[in-house]
Amino acid sequence: MTPEIRKRLDAFIQMKGLRHTPQRNAIVEIIFASDEHFTPDDLWEKLRGPGARTSRATLYRTLSLLTEAGLLQEIDLGDGQTTYDPNFLEKPAHNHLVCIDCGKVIEFEDDHLEVLNECVTRRLGFRPVKQSLRIEACCEEIRSKGQCPNLIQARLKGQRFPGKKR
Amino acid sequence: MTPEIRKRLDAFIQMKGLRHTPQRNAIVEIIFASDEHFTPDDLWEKLRGPGARTSRATLYRTLSLLTEAGLLQEIDLGDGQTTYDPNFLEKPAHNHLVCIDCGKVIEFEDDHLEVLNECVTRRLGFRPVKQSLRIEACCEEIRSKGQCPNLIQARLKGQRFPGKKR
DNA sequence: CTGATTGCAAATGCTTTGCACGCCA
DNA sequence: TGGCGTGCAAAGCATTTGCAATCAG
Numbered sequence: 001m002t003p004e005i006r007k008r009l010d011a012f013i014q015m016k017g018l019r020h021t022p023q024r025n026a027i028v029e030i031i032f033a034s035d036e037h038f039t040p041d042d043l044w045e046k047l048r049g050p051g052a053r054t055s056r057a058t059l060y061r062t063l064s065l066l067t068e069a070g071l072l073q074e075i076d077l078g079d080g081q082t083t084y085d086p087n088f089l090e091k092p093a094h095n096h097l098v099c100i101d102c103g104k105v106i107e108f109e110d111d112h113l114e115v116l117n118e119c120v121t122r123r124l125g126f127r128p129v130k131q132s133l134r135i136e137a138c139c140e141e142i143r144s145k146g147q148c149p150n151l152i153q154a155r156l157k158g159q160r161f162p163g164k165k166r
Numbered sequence: 167m168t169p170e171i172r173k174r175l176d177a178f179i180q181m182k183g184l185r186h187t188p189q190r191n192a193i194v195e196i197i198f199a200s201d202e203h204f205t206p207d208d209l210w211e212k213l214r215g216p217g218a219r220t221s222r223a224t225l226y227r228t229l230s231l232l233t234e235a236g237l238l239q240e241i242d243l244g245d246g247q248t249t250y251d252p253n254f255l256e257k258p259a260h261n262h263l264v265c266i267d268c269g270k271v272i273e274f275e276d277d278h279l280e281v282l283n284e285c286v287t288r289r290l291g292f293r294p295v296k297q298s299l300r301i302e303a304c305c306e307e308i309r310s311k312g313q314c315p316n317l318i319q320a321r322l323k324g325q326r327f328p329g330k331k332r
Numbered sequence: 333c334t335g336a337t338t339g340c341a342a343a344t345g346c347t348t349t350g351c352a353c354g355c356c357a
Numbered sequence: 358t359g360g361c362g363t364g365c366a367a368a369g370c371a372t373t374t375g376c377a378a379t380c381a382g
Contacts, residue, residue, distance in 0.1 A: 137292035
């Protein structure tokens with residue numbers, strides 16, 4: 001967890017008159033230990049490791065807080081659950097490519113894309129706030145080799161694919 | 167409902183060995199009477215008008231069928247329910263601008279955007295299948311006039327806004 | 333006839349909430 | 358000590374499913 005993050009979080013907690021608790025700390029610690037996006041369930045799994053006991057309710061409540069604090073961004077991959085993205089202070093735009101074969105999610109940036117999006121938005125008479133591009137595509141690796149490494153892993157995890165909500 | 171649509175639907179029904187039923191007909195009729203996007207609930211409302219009795223189960227089942235037949239496209243506006251888009255045969259890309267003040271949804275197209283998206287996708291080693299850009303923005307009308315006509319209507323309808331799932 | 337289709341109610345899966353108790357500041 | 362926070366279980370919501378009855382071809 002960068003000092004930048006910690007600062008923002010502390011500021012938010014103080015401003016809102018909130019409190020530091022072991023549960024909150026544990027959750028925040030785990031989230032910002034990595035910069036990968038995750039679902040509430042991913043987080044729940046990681047939380048079960050250490051002796052830190054939390055409830056799902058607290059988990060969800062904390063996610064809301066962090067989102068409100070601007071430390072997390074909610075993104076929708078279309079799989080029936082909300083995905084959260086930490087470490088986005090440096091990445092204003094959220095573009096995701098989801099492989100419909102293996103479910104792999106790639107986050108990418110493209111300056112041209114951003115400029116273009118801004119132009120379009122203004123042309124329509126709006127002021128851009130947040131933009132997310134979601135591309136569903138199929139993996140060339142699967143087309144050529146017949147399968148890709150993520151596919152097997154995804155199947156094992158019982159991962160949901162785009163389109164299939166539940 | 168254009169003959170184009172009817173043709174595709176009949177072909178699909180025949181190919182799959184499905185059947186024509188009054189419920190299916192009623193649903194299809196209502197959907198393709200307009201080219202607006204809608205939620206299952208919007209559709210349910212319209213269905214309650216005529217004497218045609220259907221259940222929500224049939225409604226959802228029919229939506230799945232039409233999606234599978236390629237006559238409907240599922241899009242996710244981030245409000246907790248699936249939105250469906252008919253009349254998309256002519257519009258391959260789905261770009262939506264959602265006003266975070268009034269909830270208004272604008273569908274737009276931009277050729278440059280599409281070309282660019284395709285480039286990015288290929289550069290990442292994928293083959294594009296479906297792309298949807300979602301921009302959250304705020305209405306200039308609200309900034310200048312203090313409110314916009316959609317806001318009042320949206321409030322009355324108890325509309326959900328992006329970010330607030332339930 | 334026979335399998336596709338329907339409606340109902342119950343089940344799902346993710347997320348939120350009410351409530352009483354506990355703990356931070 | 359006064360609330361904020363927490364856990365639990367129950368509630369919510371959109372959507373799906375099991376099943377027996379019904380209907381289309």
